[in-house]
Amino acid sequence: xGKKVINIKxxxxxxxxxxxxxxxxxxxxxxxxxxxxxxxxxxxxxxEDNLLINAHTINKNILNVxxxxxxxxxxxxxxxxxxxxxxxxxxxxxxxxIKKDNLKIFDNNQIFENDSELTRMLEIxxxxxxxIIKNTKxxxxxxxxxxxxxxxxxxxxxxxxxxxxxxxxxxxxxxxxLELTSHSDNPYRRPVPGIQLLHCxxxxxxxxxxxxxxxxxxxxxxxxxEIEFYKILTETNITFKFTDVDTILVDKAKLIELDHNNNFxxxxxxxxLDYAPLLDEKKLDLFYSxxxxxxxxxxxxxxxIKFRLSKGMIAMFDNLRLLxxxxxxxxxxxxxxxQGCYIDHDVTEGKLRRLLKS
Ligand SMILES: [Fe+2]
Numbered sequence: 001x002g003k004k005v006i007n008i009k010x011x012x013x014x015x016x017x018x019x020x021x022x023x024x025x026x027x028x029x030x031x032x033x034x035x036x037x038x039x040x041x042x043x044x045x046x047x048e049d050n051l052l053i054n055a056h057t058i059n060k061n062i063l064n065v066x067x068x069x070x071x072x073x074x075x076x077x078x079x080x081x082x083x084x085x086x087x088x089x090x091x092x093x094x095x096x097x098i099k100k101d102n103l104k105i106f107d108n109n110q111i112f113e114n115d116s117e118l119t120r121m122l123e124i125x126x127x128x129x130x131x132i133i134k135n136t137k138x139x140x141x142x143x144x145x146x147x148x149x150x151x152x153x154x155x156x157x158x159x160x161x162x163x164x165x166x167x168x169x170x171x172x173x174x175x176x177x178l179e180l181t182s183h184s185d186n187p188y189r190r191p192v193p194g195i196q197l198l199h200c201x202x203x204x205x206x207x208x209x210x211x212x213x214x215x216x217x218x219x220x221x222x223x224x225x226e227i228e229f230y231k232i233l234t235e236t237n238i239t240f241k242f243t244d245v246d247t248i249l250v251d252k253a254k255l256i257e258l259d260h261n262n263n264f265x266x267x268x269x270x271x272x273l274d275y276a277p278l279l280d281e282k283k284l285d286l287f288y289s290x291x292x293x294x295x296x297x298x299x300x301x302x303x304x305i306k307f308r309l310s311k312g313m314i315a316m317f318d319n320l321r322l323l324x325x326x327x328x329x330x331x332x333x334x335x336x337x338x339q340g341c342y343i344d345h346d347v348t349e350g351k352l353r354r355l356l357k358s
Contacts, residue, residue, distance in 0.1 A: 002052025002068045012081045013063070020051045023065055026080075027073035089356045090349065093264075093321070094127045096214045096303065103307060104128055108135045108314075112149055115355055122352040130212055130317035136199060138311040143199035143339045146314060151347030154193050156186070157247050164198070164338035166331045171244040173272060177205075177336075179328040182213045182298040185319050185342075187268035188240035188249040193342035196324070197316045200309040204334025210309045213323040215267030218297045219256050229290035234258050236287055239275045240268065255294065266320040269298060298323050309338065320345070 005017040025044040027033075034041055052068040063075045081087075106121045111133065125131050136142050144161055147153050153160055158172075166177040174180060186193055198210075222230040234256045242249040255274075257266040268274075276287055297303060309315055317324060319342070329336055 002054040004050075004052060006053050006056055006065075008056075008058065008063070011058070012077055016084060018080075020053045020067065021047055023053070023073060023075065024051055024067050024069075024071065026075060027071060029073075032071075089353060091123050091126045093129070093216050095220060096128065096217045096305075098302065098305065101128070101305075103132055103305065104130065105132045105134055108133050108146065119352065119355045122348055122355070125316065125318070125348060126352065129214060129216065129321040130315065132307070133314040133316060134312060136312050136314050138201045140201065140339060142201075143197050143314060143341050146199070147197050147341050147343050150351060151343060154342040154344050156189070156193065156342065157244075157249075160341060162340050164340060165336065166329075177207075177329050177331050180324075180326045181271065181295075182211065182304070182323040182325040183270040183272070184215070184268055184323050185270075186242070187253065187270050188242045188251050188273065190251050191344075192266070192268065193319055194345040195316060195343045195348060196319045196340060197314055197343065198309065198324075198338050198340045199314045200311055201337045201339060202335045203308065203310055203338075205329040205331055205336040206333040207327045208308075208329030208336050209327045210307055210315065211325045212305045212307075212315070212317055213298050213303050213325070214321070215256075215269070215298070215323055216264050216321050217303050218294065219264050219267065221297065221303075222256070222294065226290070226293060228286065229293055230256070232283070232287050232290050233294060236279070236283075237277060238268070239277070240270065241273055241275065255291065264321075267323065269294070269323055271295060299325070318345075 003020070005019050007017050008014055021044070024047055025040070028038070032041060033039065048069055050068075053065055054068055055066040057064045058077075061077050063077055063080070065073045065075070067073070104124050106117070106124075110117050111121055112118060121131055133146065136146060141161065144153060162174075164174055167175050170176055184192070185196055219230070222233065234254055236254060237252045238255060239250065239252050253266075253268055255268055256264070257268070259265040276284065276291075278284075279287065315324075
């Protein structure tokens with residue numbers, strides 16, 4: 001008599017009960033999956049409801065199963081275990097140690113020379129949320145050329161490329177010479193652009209130094225030290241709004257967004273365009289205290305890397321994790337011109353998964 005679920009007595013899978021359909025829809029032979037794209041050649045929803053496992057054996061690291069519909073499957077036990085336990089090939093985020101960590105700098109002349117350097121850059125990017133790339137030509141459009149070696153660029157109403165220069169009547173304060181306190185970009189978009197690249201063509205003005213701040217480290221600090229602040233920041237839906245003559249973009253989201261396991265997912269912080277809902281007095285008092293404290297943390301040196309983006313450098317950073325800022329500059333003392341673009345995490349994550357698999 002077959003079984004609906006099996007329990008393997010020994011080894012990695014012994015703590016789980018494996019369901020017949022769950023295993024059956026993971027059969028990966030050429031009869032079941034297109035071998036080029038690994039997509040199913042059948043509808044798993046049409047498998048028999050009462051499908052049973054008639055027999056199973058284990059040979060080294062392979063689980064062999066015979067099903068009641070006459071099919072047979074062989075499964076790699078490590079692959080099954082990693083899937084069940086959500087063990088991912090992508091590196092885990094690291095908390096920054098500002099005193100010890102070096103600036104994560106890569107050379108544009110080496111990144112695309114071989115897969116190992118590109119893999120190393122993307123792994124560091126996922127651990128720390130940013131990389132700095134040196135030796136890029138200080139010429140217009142080079143940031144697009146660099147980004148497109150990774151994958152498609154995300155166009156927005158700012159265009160495919162945006163020029164960070166001081167100009168009259170700008171539609172964003174980035175295009176002035178003002179100080180920009182720590183912020184994340186475009187929290188009003190759905191979805192928020194995942195990764196920003198900023199390329200320095202010229203930085204000859206007095207001032208205009210750059211900073212990166214780790215929102216993940218800030219969030220972790222709040223969780224450990226100020227739980228009431230952390231709770232209200234992760235629970236309150238804030239309205240973010242962008243307005244210019246062509247469009248009005250609005251979204252509501254938390255300043256710190258958690259995933260379904262209550263782990264850090266995303267930060268949104270842009271004090272120039274966020275609005276809290278009208279909560280009762282006590283909650284609003286708490287929210288405003290929490291936002292003020294978060295602002296202080298995000299602008300303190302504890303979580304901030306300060307550096308000068310000089311000619312030919314690109315800062316590539318995770319806009320869902322990091323905040324960024326710059327000191328004010330004096331455009332009368334020299335020309336400052338950065339060009340930027342956005343890409344999505346599909347690009348870097350997909351490339352890194354492929355590199356780690358190959
Ligand atoms: Fe920005």
